[in-house]
Amino acid sequence: MSRAVERFRTLIKRLEQFEPEEINDREEAAISDLEAAIRTAVEKTYPAGSTQYNQLTQAFMLDRAGYNIGNETSIHEVREGLKDGKRVALTSLKNAIDDLEDDLKHYEKGLPGRSPTISSANKDNKKVFIVHGHDEAARHELARFIEKASLQPIILHEQASGGRTIIEKIEEYSDVGFAVVLLTPDDVGRSRDADELQPRARQNVVAELFYFLGKLGRSRVCALKKNGIEIPSDIGGVIYIDMDHAGAWKTTLLREFEGAGYMIDWGNALR
Structure with a gap:
């Protein structure tokens, strides 16, 4: 526990030295390097899916700026x-240090501390959230493919509403280890200076993409796109896979699932 405390203190020093006003491009390595360091430190300290880990996921993404569809x-x-991301990360890490130090005091007195608890929803790590638009055929194909890989697809409209709003349902059912976002050409649009309309995903789909980027981190979100669809120009680090007719996307997606720690059935998935 003392190593974990020192690990987090080192991160806090780095965060305090990080100056958002000195950033001139949201793709600068200073941002992604610090985000990666935070994620690595948390993963070394707590098992994925534990209560403590989940509480610290909000510190994984420093870049909390909005995204303007079609414009930088x-x-x-x-x-x-x-600035907002830095504040959240500092608060989260300081709270984690307080908890660790309390546990350390209990340990030194011979009292039981709090062990990392993994929620039953995350313990088996089989859930994959599907964000989709109006392309029902693509949604069905993706969901059945995920099932064949021995994973559990979560499709929002198939879940009970219980009088909740859409965002409340997303929060309720987003207890997953990975999200696949289907970017299908359901809408068209253009920037003010462009002449022709371009196929785009629905804005609610893009909004949910950013929600899961913030909740899970970039390495656990994949955008599966169709038909040369226009994508937001200022998203960095997102995994994009073309949903080609030949089905090469399936192998690529399985690799992403494996990289996220899922146990998958390759043979059945590709049969």
């Missing part, structure tokens, strides 16, 4: 988002 997000918005 201004550097002012990026810096403000980074």
